[in-house]
Amino acid sequence: MRAMIVDISKSLSVLLSQHMASQQIKPLALTQGHEALEMLKRARCDLVCVAMHLEDMDGIEFVKAVRSLKNQQDTHVVMLTTNENRDTLSKAMKAGVNELFRKDQLNKLLEHITSWAQKIKLEHIHGNILYVEDNKATALVVSEQLKHSGYTVQQVTSGTAALDLLDTQKFDLLMVDYILEGSMTGLELVQEVRLNQSQPFEHPILVLSGQEDDNKKVEILRSGANDYLDKRASYDEMMVRVNNLIRTKRLFEQVQYQQEKLQHLAMTDQLTSLHNRHYLFEAAPQKLSEAQRHQFPVALIIADLDKFKSINDSHGHATGDQVLKETGVLLRKLCRKEDIVARFGGEEFVILLSHCNQAQALDKAESIRAALLELKPAQLRVSASFGVACLEGGNQQNFNDLFSDADTAVYLAKNNGRNRVELHKN
Incomplete structure (x- = not known):
């Protein structure tokens, strides 16, 4: 879409040009009415915004001249004025103006341009x-x-x-x-x-x-x-x-x-872009049902960053957020596409691994623990305590119980000195 702005006010032209560009409209700003008319004779324009008073001619006479051009019969013409009395409105509409706005009603004008652009996009359909x-x-x-x-x-x-x-x-x-x-x-x-x-x-x-x-x-x-x-x-x-x-x-x-976007937002942690606890409690029970039906092992790993509160207190929440983001990237990198990786809340992360037995889960947790120490997110030495719980051989156990088992193992890791992996033993 192409637009022309004809106004002596440079600041207004800049404002309108920026707004038009945001609506995928290509604007051209001019101050002279006669120059604008010469250009309109050569190329069609979808939208013209013109002031009531121009440097070289009257705005209403300009609109009449635009409407006399065969290639501008359907052009949407908006006039800007400082005086919106009945006589002005009548003359403008008779000349061929589609909409009239006072210059102190810029918000209304910008809203109108947005609405007009959306309408035009819908009308110009290709398929x-x-x-x-x-x-x-x-x-x-x-x-x-x-x-x-x-x-x-x-x-x-x-x-x-x-x-x-x-x-x-x-x-x-x-x-x-x-x-x-x-x-x-x-x-x-x-x-x-x-x-x-x-x-x-x-x-x-x-x-x-x-x-x-x-x-x-x-x-x-x-x-x-x-x-x-x-x-x-x-x-x-x-x-x-x-x-x-x-x-x-x-x-x-x-x-x-x-x-779909709202659904994604509802199921995604906004800080780390991992899944959130809502997604976890919706998807994990389905994974467990599938594992029990087909008799393959699954494992749950809970990782809780050690002394995270002291990071926030000593370095600020922005640094704490950076630690969480980098930890999230690391977890996603070290896990398979089919694994569920979620930020449960605060400094706690949860990983559900399909087709993963006890030995494999312990190896995975240990590799993440070591990688986190090497990572040094936000240039800080950060460790985590890990709890692992497993479901093997199609055992009938719901997700809440499996989560509780892994959570118990995390507390054991904390109590045993942090920065370690503990397995929940049935």
């Missing part, structure tokens, strides 16, 4: 469409119309060919004719696609048909299609339906992404 149509003439016309609107189109003639492509590629929309080449109808293709999907907007489906029977239309929608389009519909109607379906898919994906 990949799979079009299933067996009539060559119809397929050619519709494909060209979709490509002209900025879409990438792959066209096939049968439901079988469509399913093959859906297995290997991602599409933003599936457009399906009701009658297809081969034994599979468009309705059957829709049903087959929906059988293999958990979400209706993973592949939005638009069915095209010349069927006039309302019952057929209802059947199409009930089969899993998101929308229906009569083949005799205009180009504009087709594009509205296509754009709406793809826009809804994008919004759905955005919501999904935000939910």
Whole structure:
């Protein structure tokens, strides 16, 4: 998106330019109205912010001149003024101004630019469409119309060919004719696609048909299609339906992404980026159930940094945080991808190791203990006490009990002088 700012105030132009850049808008700031008009004659602009009074001409006359340019008919024009009386507003709107803001309402102006930019991003949709149509003439016309609107189109003639492509590629929309080449109808293709999907907007489906029977239309929608389009519909109607379906898919994906991000935040320790105790108590019982079902050993290691309070007291909390971060990086580095590594809270870390027997768990804890001494996080000599508990041979034990056993072993390590590994013995 491109924007032009025409105002004699350099400070205002800088502020607007910075905000526009944050919204992926490319701004150009000018002070002369005539210079701006010459540039607008040569290149289209999506947004123009102009002051009521310019160095060389009146702002309203400038807007009238902009609207007279064929390439600027759809340009969004915002006017800035120090006087917002009814007469000014009327003249500005008649000239072709879309929005009028007083210069002491900058927050409202910035909010408007943000809102406008988001709206434009949604309207300028590009996507990949799979079009299933067996009539060559119809397929050619519709494909060209979709490509002209900025879409990438792959066209096939049968439901079988469509399913093959859906297995290997991602599409933003599936457009399906009701009658297809081969034994599979468009309705059957829709049903087959929906059988293999958990979400209706993973592949939005638009069915095209010349069927006039309302019952057929209802059947199409009930089969899993998101929308229906009569083949005799205009180009504009087709594009509205296509754009709406793809826009809804994008919004759905955005919501999904935000939910996944929130879920990740809820299960992640913000300081170390390890899992947190909430994730641990959700995932660990599942790991234990799997171990008991398939009869493989698991081990739990609890590591508690020694005398961590004195680090905070002597060196400050920022240094303490750095120690925790570097310890977290070390633990992640020394553990396998399938292991659960979590910061339980404070200076306590927990590691759940699958397919790990007692001897292996003790070796792992000892190697971490030695590596931590060598690491010297935040340039400090830091040690930890380790407690190890194991579950072997498919023994029936819940996670809380296993955790309690490892915790008991940690206390034993502390009492026996710290900087050591202790095993809980049943």
